[in-house]
Amino acid sequence: GAVVSQHPSRVICKSGTSVKIECRSLDFQATTMFWYRQFPKQSLMLMATSNEGSKATYEQGVEKDKFLINHASLTLSTLTVTSAHPEDSSFYICSARPPAGNQPQHFGDGTRLSIL
């Protein structure tokens, strides 16, 4: 079945550091990937839609300069949290859809980001 790999699974770093999270579709090409943020005991909040070869589409209230998204190939999207601060600590999850037909989104295992 479709598999989405996310790396790293956990990051702990100091305030002011930039952190890059990778999302890979392992057995299909994904022209579109999605980045979500999940706060403790809450639902997933869509941050942005990552489009291969073009700019990402950000949801209202999400800072583009804070959360940089690059989708350079059909199997890889990256999310960079720039100059991270403690309030950026969260669980970040990516997903991707196989392109054929009405396929559901498949999710990575998430990245737990802790900013000290």
Next chain:
Amino acid sequence: GEDVEQSLFLSVREGDSSVINCTYTDSSSTYLYWYKQEPGAGLQLLTYIFSNMDMKQDQRLTVLLNKKDKHLSLRIADTQTGDSAIYFCAENPSGGYNKLIFGAGTRLAVHP
């Protein structure tokens, strides 16, 4: 607007059936999904149903869709301790072919 609502908590005895309910607002949603999240993990797709279907069964899982009432349910037969997790209902609203709107999640606790 787009909104998906779920009850937050469900407790069942091992071996019993669990029923998790969900209501959504966009009647044009093409697909409706159930995802499972275990602690510290991402979301695992359990099942999904096309909007022109009333029911879909897959082993222990049964999905019922009442499109008139915009109500979706997930029934887990013979619930096991390994089913303890958070279950998210999601809709795929019109105008956003790829966009998913999630409910808050229902925490299922299975006790002996």
